Amino acid sequence: MVEHSGQFQSRVVAVTGGAQGLGRAIVAALAAQGASLAVLDRNGDGAQTAAAETVTGGATAIGVTCDVTDMNAVEAAVAEVTARFGRVDALVNNAGILPRRPLAEETVETWEETLRVNLRGPFLCTQKFGAVMKAQGGGAIVNIASIGGTVPTVDAGAYCASKAGVLALTRQTALEWGEAGIRANAVSPGYMQTAMTEDRYAIPGLKELRASVVPLGRVAGPEDVAGAVVFLLSDESSYINGHEVVVDGGLTLTTTRRVSPPT
Template sequence: MDQTLKLFSLRGRRALITGSGRGIGLALARGLAGAGASIVINDRNEQKAADVAARLCEEGHDAGFAVFDVTDREQVVSAIERVERDAGAIDILINNAGIQRRAPLESFDEGDWSELLRVNLDGVFQVSQAVARHMLARGRGKIINIGSVQSELARPGIAPYAATKGAIRMLTKGMCAEWARHGIQANAIAPGYFETDLNRALVDDPAFSEWLCKRTPAGRWGRVEELCGAAVFLASAASDFVNGQTLFVDGGLTSVV
């Protein structure tokens, strides 16, 4: 293999992807597995996590699973310790688990606000902290946080979601500031509008889809597999001097007015 291509190989590395039972998380799991990584699928539902891991194994990949809710600190710590003990070191962490809630800001439900913060922000903090403690001891590791174009742009009806994704961008910078000297690279991927269950209401709205395709230079919705190249890059040795950055994969949406 060419030396440059070797930089992108993930052979011998283990990756934990939160919320990887479906959607973007599952696509990223497949992408990293294709680059040679061993995969740890995460979901709150044990049967779903086990089924997805089994499917990846049937496809010729090395995959296991860890069941935990990112908002439950005790579950998180226990599951991470179990993976490290029984499967081996977590070399790559992708914080993908997230939720969306839509409503006008003036009438946004306080419970929905709290739930967004718990999943989209507290969950990233808790899982990253639990995994980073092991990475720090080893002096190496890759953390990839999944942000959004809403890490940079706001839109009516999702201000609280945008607030959580803006916070992810700054938390990523904070991880760099704290952990870069210890051999950890922390970066974020900010997807644009992709056809996922999270965006189903928008995908099914002809008026929104028309607006989005006109607004996006690429002229279309993104496909989840188009996030894999960015993830492999940030998970691999090719990005060893890249830290604290947010890579927008959005068809040019944030580059134009």
Template sequence: MARFSSKVAFITGASRGIGKAIAERFAVEGAKVAIVSNSVEELNAVEQQFINEGYEILPLLADVSDSSQIERAVELTVSQWGRIDILANNAGIAWEEEFLDITDSNWRKMLDVNLNGMFYTAQRVSRQMVKQGGGTIINMSSTNGIVGEKNYAHYNASKGGIVLLTKTMALELGARNIRVNAVCPGYIQTPMSEAIDSAEFIEEYIRNKIPLGKVGTPADVAGAFAFLASDDAAFITGTTIVVDGGQLAF
């Protein structure tokens, strides 16, 4: 398919895991892809891979928690390709920490990346979309933004904030021809999840919490992003799509 052959996609956290899978999905379907990452090494590796595969990409080094860096990345993208049609607002961090032990600095770090960074990126890209007459934004939330989970108070708070940010953006931007939705993955096996959870934990989690009997993959989430960015979702805005193997059906 080449659904996005005339489109420019701006993807944060795009150098590994789910973000990389999203970037690959849009590139495979013909989009020009701006790949945003805060890791030079990972960005260089993805750049080389995508060039080898014949994709049209723009690698951008930026920390989403710094609004000036995001503004510069947006400017460079528009300078290169003239527009941004799709925002995959994906960058995020996570770690386990008991509520009573969360330090002020760790609380701020989590929200600076996961919520503030989501706002900075969405706002700066939205301003460009208004200028060009529209676009579509997909924010990365989580099932942790819908239900609670122990030892993730800061992460849960950030992801819950994204759900309401998405709805409010959709209300304000719909008249500007900008659709805004969120994706809420459940347990997706990524380098970040593997750094947190043991194999034994994952097996027990699947057995007790996931009706489909398996964890998700980054490609599963990338498919939801591609759908929401496509014309098949032309009348969908202000909602969340849950990608969790049935976990929240319990």
């Protein structure tokens, strides 16, 4: 965790998909740094609860019901956040879905819904919240991608395509908005246990198997990933723009293990 420097105390951060999982951990980590939070989620009750439960001390948070695929809802969320706080300094595009099906059986509906939530959502939020940051003279954006954006993952073709798009959106935003003082970077988790992946970890032995191929020897929890997001929003990363921080415990380095000589 980045040491509390007080720099977030005057900053307003919007986090999409903040009701649970990684988004909720990011909200808690930023609140611990003194940020004011807008917790956006299509699960409005969950957003309210996360805002109420994760924020301690002098920090402030509001829950906002928002489906990130809906342009009107995103515009309404921007209006609500700026009416409440008067500004927006940072955005975390974290909301996502992970439907699983082999490509041969994938439906057009699920393919398009995955792209809508995971890629159209970050585009809309970037454009609408980014306009406020531009008018203010700067800001920071972190997009939650995935190692799946670079490495294909079994039964997750739509998801991986959407996350590759998120990485491209990150670079494009960095290129186009750098001169407006807005940095954009991505965080790509590897194996992480949340509600999104709970069905997988319910399979006996899978968590242990996955942990065994991660050099750090364990599957991540949301708190393992949230610190990288705080860093990329902070002044400590003020010259990092358009890049991906992979938070996978070294998982994507392990291909050669499969051809290690037998012992």
